[in-house]
Amino acid sequence: MTGVLSPEQVAHFNSEGYLCPVRAFSAEEARLYRNKIEDFEARSGEEVNKRLKIKAHLAFPWLVELARHPRIVSAVQDILGPDVLLFGSSAFAKNARDPRFVSWHQDSAYYGLNPHQEVTVWLALSRASTESGCMKVIPKSHLGPDLVHEETFDADNLLARGQKVTVDESLAVDMPLEPGEFSLHHERTVHGSPANMSDDRRIGIAFFYMPAHCRSMLGRRSALLIAGEDRHGHWDRDPEPRFDLDPESLAFMEEVWASYRDDATTKQAARLT
Ligand SMILES: O=C(O)CCC(=O)C(=O)O
Known part of the structure; x- marks a missing residue:
């Protein structure tokens, strides 16, 4: 599948740094995926945000399936070109009437x-x-x-390090989405989100895509080939989950998450920008 985005939508993404909304699938299908997340939360007794971070797709084959959803991949290819890798994914859930937020960041x-x-x-x-x-x-x-981030470690901030930048909020644009729709933003676009004041949960999965020619500036890392070919070999391969909560891919996911939270790794990343 190609051409999910019109040339005008691609031009909007390139000039504004974001695009929204684009439909991936129906609200009914979105409900099925929400049920899978809430089923995992009920069984594990923990909120999806707790461990499904950075490489959430290593926890469940259905998250890999979502990362490879033809309409999502086609939209990403319309922007990045044919050869696409996924280096990460994260769950971002806010409960009903939840004060937690995401601070402005790049x-x-x-x-x-x-x-x-x-x-x-x-x-x-x-x-x-x-x-x-x-x-x-x-x-x-x-x-x-590239803006300098202050790390606040605020308990109500959904970002692991509570990193934030100061912006003129009067310039901000909302990106509302119905279930089954997605938004796209460039990695340098400043973004954030306020508390959930509604009576339902706000649940989303963020997928981090890059063209295969991107290099890691944090040493050798791994990614998942999503579309096209990897002719560059800059990234090792993520271990794909063979079944839900596959202990091998889960152990790898935990290792990457621990390293992301590690001060030395993130300071190194910050110095590189
Ligand atoms: O879920 C949110 O509100 C923020 C997500 C985010 O920061 C991201 O996807 O990069």
């Missing part, structure tokens, strides 16, 4: 990629509205400077 400060060409797809599995704390972006910020 993903590029922590991803350690060169060139900065990563594109995030944020897929809504429940309604992400202004009321429920949908993502907001600062248009055109991907064309501006």
Whole structure:
């Protein structure tokens, strides 16, 4: 499948640094994926945000399937070209009436990629509205400077290090999504999201895609081939889960998450921007 995005939508992404909404699948299908997440939470007794971070797709084959969903991949290829790798994915859930938020930040400060060409797809599995704390972006910020982040470690911040930058919030644009829709943003686009003031959970999965020519500036890392070919060999292969909660891929996921939270790794990434 190609051409999910029109030339106008691609031009909007390139000039503004974001695009929204694009439909991946129906609200009914989104409900099935939400049920899988909530089933995992009920069985494990832990919130999906707790461990499904950075490489969430290593926990479940159905998350790999979602990362390779033809409409999502086609939209990403419309922006990045044919050869696409996925270096990460993260669950971002806020409960009903939840004060937790995501501070303004640029993903590029922590991803350690060169060139900065990563594109995030944020897929809504429940309604992400202004009321429920949908993502907001600062248009055109991907064309501006790399900003210095302050790490706050605020307990209500869904980002592991509570990193934040100061922005003129009057410039912000909301990215509301219905279940089954997704938004796209460039890794240098400043974004964040406020508390959930609604009576339902706001649940989304973020997938981090890059063209196969991107290099890791944080040493050898791994990624998943999503589409096309990897003619560059800059990345090792992620161990794909063979079944739900495959202990081998889960152990790898935990290792990567621990390293991301490690001060030395993230400081190194921040110095590189
Ligand atoms: O879920 C959110 O509100 C923020 C997600 C985010 O920061 C991202 O996808 O890069």
